[in-house]
Amino acid sequence: MMAEWIDRILYPHPDVDQVYADRPLVPNKVCPQCASTEVARYQIANHLGPRITLTCQECLHVIAVERPSTADSWPPFRAVAYDWPASPAERASRTQLDSGDTPAG
């Protein structure tokens, strides 16, 4: 249901009654455990938060877990300034630490 690129700030209300997860299969990918070609790459939350998994749909073997890229649009919300550099005010204490001006903790 996701567009290819979206700003991830505001969305329209979904136009479906029930929602199902997308599990697109990865072409030419074979499960190393059961040799199935039903290997899908999709959005999950694991214990660390939002991630993308490559999981065999046949045997549930988890082949890989990676951090989502921008193109994955996952999680659905992302701040506009997510990858902007921090301002001097926001990292004032760190700057002091790096310059040796404060006790190292």
Next chain:
Amino acid sequence: MDKHEFASEFFLSAPDVEKTYGLDLTTAETIRAGLIEASRHMRTTLMRGAFSNVVREVLDFGVSVHNVNPDGSTEMVAVTEGCTHFAFTHQHMVNMVLDEWGLENLGPGDTLVCNDPWRGSIHFPDINLIRPVFVDGELAFVLSDASHLTDIGGPVPGGFNSQATSMFEEGLRIPPTLITSGDVPVRSTINLILENVRTPMHALGDIRALFGTLRVGERHLRQLVDSYGVKRVKSGCAYTLDLAERRMRQAISAVPDGTYSAAVLLDDDGSNTAGQPLRMQASARVGGTHVEIDFSGTDSQARAATTTCWEETNRCLVGPKVTLDPRHPMNAGAMRPFHVVAPPGSLVMGLPPTSQSMHTEVGAKGASLMLKIFGQMLPDRAVAPDSGSTGSVVYNGTDQRHGHDSQPFGGVTCSGGSWGGTPTGDGISHNTSPIFSTSFTNVEYLERDTPMLLRGISASIDAAGAGKFRSGFPAFVAFESRSDDTVLSFLLDTGRFPSAGLRGGGPGMSTYLMELNIDDAGGFTQWNGLLPLDHVEAIAGCFGDGGQPTPGAGWGAGKAQTLKLSAHELHKGKIIVCYQAAGGGYGSPLDRDPELVRRDVWNELVSLDFALDGYGVVIEPGSLIVDEAATERLRAELRGAGESGWAPPPAHYRSWPRTTDDLAQLRARALRTGRTTVNS
């Protein structure tokens, strides 16, 4: 690998611990306990320091200790008792917030604040603080704590706006923001919060308590580091996390591979239009020691406020935690075996700007859903569903009592419903959902600090779901205010669809809201939760003829079309009565020991009528002695009727008194039987 081959990996011998973690077992266990101890000191500090009743009495807070991994991710190594869901949400929130802020931008004495559900928080009223702990100039640990503020601004005092259609109608949204820098409070952030809430001085007291809590946690963590060295403490963290993971994987290994599914219904979206129910659907697929939980098939996000944004991706793990490994202290290691799929745009992954102000009811029903699913995996541990509702009442206003100068006030009462029957005993009474497990209010404090009066708290007669092991009894709570400027918000569900029983058990009572006038004597008369119907006005729930509370009948027939009411005005002279829903019963009530039924009748928890109709137990009204022969005959007849003939009726009192005279007769009859527990 066959799942049973995992067995050898689950437990490590002392030499294995030393080989794997470089720690002797005693030291590893001491560090594990030391991490938990740090979190317990944080808990005590927050409870003692907080200003709001919702923190210091209701225990709606969370405190936790996190280890920083070499790749910059963090894992929660210790958490202690508070509101349960923080034991899951803080693990995600700390990672999501620090990913965005950047570890490289944090320095000693910095504290970040965030209340955004799209970044792992639960809802806007929860203020979450995150503090890095540096050792020798390196970021080694992170501490987090959270409190529910009694107000967060927005149109509805208290922050629960059930009719909100967007987050813009909820209150203040705080993205990751510095609230201390170098251990000095950031004035602009403090002012931003205090100038946007209705109870600023309570908020300031709570925020300062959160600051102190983090400092206390850091002090105890540093003591641990001073004793063992940072490298060994971090090894102890790895041991702690791996142990929880191994225990959880061992429990999963006992579950047959396969897919387990269930669904639950919520009454409505809170828009007060008697709208369509909302359906949550989930499946859990078990493969080896890995589990994937998928919410596909769940309804799309609600038009009004009954939606969640990220919370269910971690709160759902309360199901496996309480079913598969309930005894071991919680940490992020127990979350490692799980992947959760929550489709964007669904009820459990609402897209901005949806409102999720009534996240509580999605959370409570989500916990019920997970217990249903994980109960299928290990039938011996399955319990009947709990009440599936938060059962909380939020109140705000200005205190117009003499001497209180119309100061703003706010508070929360979590009276809770009840838990379902279990394979070995009756369910717990007056308890909130396992995803919350918050506490009841200290009534004396409440009535001193706010104009609220709790005019009655008791069990509701005939409310428990019948079963071999019945559910607990939910609370009936009567609220009055001594200030005319008082509004209440109700975090309630299970008014339309009672919690079902399990394995032949009966459904529990559903939720009701009613209102009545204070009588000439300055109070009101009730008997075990029963009121004279000609004195009350139905607000919300299912009501039959003459306003009789009746499961499944007349949904929306009250003054309101939903139980998720926000900013409901409570004027002087009125009393609002909230009947919480009950959990379901476990096993056929025809198998319940008649003596246990007699005791419930003697204690005025079960009426003679419900003993007969719900349990097939015949009790002589005057002596309250079980007629054993008649009971056996009746039970045989009911069993003989088979599945199509007899089923346990939904729990509720079937013939409410119409008038005060009727109520007086009920009480008099009770007194004649010699019982001494008549309430008034």
